[in-house]
Amino acid sequence: MLMIRIVHHHQFAIPEKKLDQxxxxxxxxxxxxxxxALIGAYCWxxxxxxxxxIVEEMRVNGVGPNxxxxxxxxHHLVRMQRTKEAYEVYQKMSCEPTVSTYEILVRMFCYVERLDMAVKVWDEMKGKGAPGHMFSRLKEALLDDGRKEKVVELAVKMDRLRKTQLLG
Known part of the structure; x- marks a missing residue:
C-alpha cells in the first residue's frame, strides 16, 4: 500500500537512473x-x-522481469479494457508465461467475446496443465455462442492431456 500511496497521491516520478537509489x-x-510492487502501483x-x-530498468539492473x-x-491492462495492448505484451514477454498468465488472457478474451483468441490461448496453454476452472469459463462462453462442437473438441483434448499427465 505504501508504494501505491507514494505513486498515486504524490505523483511520484523519478528519473530511471535514480530508481535504484x-x-x-x-x-x-x-x-x-x-x-x-512499484509496477503494480503505477498500474493501479x-x-x-x-x-x-520500470520493466526496462529491471532489465538494465539484471533483475528480470519475471x-x-x-x-x-x-491484469491492469485488462482492467483498463486495453485488450489489444495486453495481447501484444503477452506476445513480447521475455520469460515463460505461467498458467496464471494464460488464465488472465483466456478470461479477457471470453469477456470481450473474442472466443477465437480465447481458444488460441487455451491451445497454447494446454501443455502446461490447464486448470479445470479455466475450461469451465471457456466452455460457458463457447456454449453461449452456440459452439457446442468446439466444447466437445476441447473436452476430448483436455481428457487426453490428463491421461498423458497421469501416465507420464
Missing part, C-alpha cells in the same frame, strides 16, 4: 518483488507507460 533510500531491496494509478519504464511482472501489467 530511491528504492534503496526507502529501504526496498533491488529484487523482482520490489520492482513488481493508470500510469502504465511509467510501469513499462512472469509475475507481466501478470501484474496484463
Amino acid at each position: 530511491a528504492l534503496e533510500f526507502f529501504g526496498f531491496p533491488l529484487e523482482a518483488p520490489t520492482y513488481n 494509478s493508470k500510469r502504465v507507460e511509467e510501469a513499462f519504464k 512472469a509475475r511482472t507481466y501478470d501484474v501489467i496484463l
Whole structure:
C-alpha cells in the first residue's frame, strides 16, 4: 500500500537512473518483488507507460522481469479494457508465461467475446496443465455462442492431456 500511496497521491516520478537509489533510500531491496510492487502501483494509478519504464530498468539492473511482472501489467491492462495492448505484451514477454498468465488472457478474451483468441490461448496453454476452472469459463462462453462442437473438441483434448499427465 505504501508504494501505491507514494505513486498515486504524490505523483511520484523519478528519473530511471535514480530508481535504484530511491528504492534503496526507502529501504526496498533491488529484487523482482520490489520492482513488481512499484509496477503494480503505477498500474493501479493508470500510469502504465511509467510501469513499462520500470520493466526496462529491471532489465538494465539484471533483475528480470519475471512472469509475475507481466501478470501484474496484463491484469491492469485488462482492467483498463486495453485488450489489444495486453495481447501484444503477452506476445513480447521475455520469460515463460505461467498458467496464471494464460488464465488472465483466456478470461479477457471470453469477456470481450473474442472466443477465437480465447481458444488460441487455451491451445497454447494446454501443455502446461490447464486448470479445470479455466475450461469451465471457456466452455460457458463457447456454449453461449452456440459452439457446442468446439466444447466437445476441447473436452476430448483436455481428457487426453490428463491421461498423458497421469501416465507420464
